[in-house]
Amino acid sequence: MPQIINGRNIANEIQDDLRADISEWLKTNKRNPSLVAVLVGDDPASIKYVEKKMEAAKYVGIDSKIEKLPDTISESELISKINHLNEDVSVDGILVQLPVPEHISERNVCNAVNPIKDVDGFHFSNAGKLCLNMDTFVPCTVLAVIELLKRTGVETFAKNIVVCGRSKHIGLPLSILLHSDARNQLPGLEATVTMCHRNTPPEQLRVFTKLADIVISATGVVHLIKEDMVKQGACVVDIGMTRTKTQEGKVKLVGDVDFENVKNVAEYITPVPGGVGPVTVAMLMKNTFKAAKIHLS
Amino acid sequence: MPQIINGRNIANEIQDDLRADISEWLKTNKRNPSLVAVLVGDDPASIKYVEKKMEAAKYVGIDSKIEKLPDTISESELISKINHLNEDVSVDGILVQLPVPEHISERNVCNAVNPIKDVDGFHFSNAGKLCLNMDTFVPCTVLAVIELLKRTGVETFAKNIVVCGRSKHIGLPLSILLHSDARNQLPGLEATVTMCHRNTPPEQLRVFTKLADIVISATGVVHLIKEDMVKQGACVVDIGMTRTKTQEGKVKLVGDVDFENVKNVAEYITPVPGGVGPVTVAMLMKNTFKAAKIHLS
Numbered sequence: 001m002p003q004i005i006n007g008r009n010i011a012n013e014i015q016d017d018l019r020a021d022i023s024e025w026l027k028t029n030k031r032n033p034s035l036v037a038v039l040v041g042d043d044p045a046s047i048k049y050v051e052k053k054m055e056a057a058k059y060v061g062i063d064s065k066i067e068k069l070p071d072t073i074s075e076s077e078l079i080s081k082i083n084h085l086n087e088d089v090s091v092d093g094i095l096v097q098l099p100v101p102e103h104i105s106e107r108n109v110c111n112a113v114n115p116i117k118d119v120d121g122f123h124f125s126n127a128g129k130l131c132l133n134m135d136t137f138v139p140c141t142v143l144a145v146i147e148l149l150k151r152t153g154v155e156t157f158a159k160n161i162v163v164c165g166r167s168k169h170i171g172l173p174l175s176i177l178l179h180s181d182a183r184n185q186l187p188g189l190e191a192t193v194t195m196c197h198r199n200t201p202p203e204q205l206r207v208f209t210k211l212a213d214i215v216i217s218a219t220g221v222v223h224l225i226k227e228d229m230v231k232q233g234a235c236v237v238d239i240g241m242t243r244t245k246t247q248e249g250k251v252k253l254v255g256d257v258d259f260e261n262v263k264n265v266a267e268y269i270t271p272v273p274g275g276v277g278p279v280t281v282a283m284l285m286k287n288t289f290k291a292a293k294i295h296l297s
Numbered sequence: 298m299p300q301i302i303n304g305r306n307i308a309n310e311i312q313d314d315l316r317a318d319i320s321e322w323l324k325t326n327k328r329n330p331s332l333v334a335v336l337v338g339d340d341p342a343s344i345k346y347v348e349k350k351m352e353a354a355k356y357v358g359i360d361s362k363i364e365k366l367p368d369t370i371s372e373s374e375l376i377s378k379i380n381h382l383n384e385d386v387s388v389d390g391i392l393v394q395l396p397v398p399e400h401i402s403e404r405n406v407c408n409a410v411n412p413i414k415d416v417d418g419f420h421f422s423n424a425g426k427l428c429l430n431m432d433t434f435v436p437c438t439v440l441a442v443i444e445l446l447k448r449t450g451v452e453t454f455a456k457n458i459v460v461c462g463r464s465k466h467i468g469l470p471l472s473i474l475l476h477s478d479a480r481n482q483l484p485g486l487e488a489t490v491t492m493c494h495r496n497t498p499p500e501q502l503r504v505f506t507k508l509a510d511i512v513i514s515a516t517g518v519v520h521l522i523k524e525d526m527v528k529q530g531a532c533v534v535d536i537g538m539t540r541t542k543t544q545e546g547k548v549k550l551v552g553d554v555d556f557e558n559v560k561n562v563a564e565y566i567t568p569v570p571g572g573v574g575p576v577t578v579a580m581l582m583k584n585t586f587k588a589a590k591i592h593l594s
Binding site: 107123124125126127128129130131132133134157158160166168172173175176179180181190192193194195196197199200201204205207208211 | 404420421422423424425426427428429430431454455457463465469470472473476477478487489490491492493494496497498501502504505508
């Protein structure tokens with residue numbers, strides 16, 4: 001039987017620890033850490049994700065608010081809102097909930113956030129620091145995967161890892177930390193990493209996943225990873241979160257991994273929902289506390 | 298018989314084209330592009346490399362000079378020298394010849410160069426832009442490998458590539474460009490890339506190199522890549538440059554690839570010397586011209 005990694009429990013542990021740390025920190029600091037989520041438009045999924053972040057913030061002792069903006073806002077208006085938050089000394093962390101409407105460049109928006117308030121780690125200068133294993137804000141999903149591997153005791157040193165998906169916010173920065181040197185300010189995990197993506201031929205993807213001790217998928221392709229692609233005893237981490245509808249019309253989150261079958265061969269596996277997702281939110285809280293400590297030190 | 302990729306010829310072609318471009322550009326610009334190489338200490342290899350760069354600069358029409366500094370210089374003195382060059386409007390490109398003496402942090406020095414004069418592409422913000430496929434200064438060796446592949450007509454789309462060596466100046470940025478999306482400001486090469494390094498077990502390295510259509514090695518481990526590790530018909534690119542001595546006491550450059558044997562199986566192979574090295578120098582010249590165009594536009 002595989003060990004199903006319980007992301008909710010791990011997230012709760014992290015948030016309990018963080019709540020205690022923030023409470024301790026408040027004995028010598030005048031205000032709580034603070035987080036602003038910028039939400040453009042009214043996409044139901046985005047609203048739900050932002051609300052989950054706000055709930056977690058409240059629990060750990062982070063002041064948070066949502067800056068709601070209409071989806072008709074122009075890129076320059078949005079960036080000017082961000083600049084206002086950049087200059088506001090009462091704000092420690094800023095996140096812009098993605099995606100933004102199509103007429104706005106996601107990249108320009110990510111680069112507009114002050115790097116020392118960039119709790120999502122999406123600014124190009126923070127991406128560069130991660131690349132060089134300098135201390136920085138690491139994207140929350142990347143931190144979540146690493147935390148899950150560590151807390152589960154899955155060895156990465158000299159192991160083979162396949163990362164499926166080369167997104168700039170997840171797959172790419174994750175692959176860099178997985179293969180880089182542990183002897184760094186921001187330590188790497190010393191694995192041999194193969195980056196697969198939409199142009200990796202399916203039969204080649206299978207060759208690489210079969211060689212992998214750890215398979216990590218972040219593609220949004222439902223059930224891309226099947227039982228016969230996974231080595232017996234491997235660890236499988238599912239970052240996919242595709243919103244589908246059940247026959248009854250209910251929204252259901254589905255991952256990249258064919259969980260019901262892959263669990264027959266995997267030694268460790270994360271479910272969707274309840275795997276990487278909750279831990280990602282917890283890591284956002286850690287990043288916000290880190291930002292507050294920088295600003296108020 | 299393999300095609301031995303002639304880096305010197307390719308470098309000459311690039312430099313001839315660049316010489317013509319700069320000559321054309323000078324019709325509407327008042328001064329030549331300019332490059333300063335900062336050389337700390339008197340390591341014979343470093344002196345030789347810098348001199349080659351100066352020769353190439355002279356040929357293509359770039360004004361260049363060497364700023365020689367004693368190896369007793371402190372980090373802060375060196376950074377203050379770099380700041381002086383950052384502010385000098387007559388300087389377009391600045392490179393600090395590496396390695397620097399051990400008492401100086403290479404990372405701090407690379408981060409001290411003004412990003413818009415950073416023709417080596419080593420500043421963290423330029424690393425971040427590369428990561429995100431934004432237009433930036435790409436490290437010259439990375440540009441050289443991509444140029445060699447393109448000019449030789451080696452297909453990378455959906456191919457398997459192994460990169461050996463995860464250095465921040467070569468292996469890492471190269472791997473990112475090799476696997477990223479072609480539809481970008483800074484286009485990627487769409488390959489599936491496996492990053493191998495000092496902690497990849499030798500038998501696993503062999504598994505991955507045998508699967509590779511292209512093997513690229515940048516480790517400094519003499520003859521790491523042997524004939525039985527390479528697939529028939531593969532392309533092998535050798536970035537290694539280890540200085541050894543012959544029995545007669547002469548300095549000899551030796552690569553990471555056991556060239557004499559690997560050429561029996563490879564379809565394309567770069568020699569050392571005369572492969573990637575000369576093209577790297579040519580790409581430095583291109584980066585310097587790019588910097589000049591930014592500053593004088």
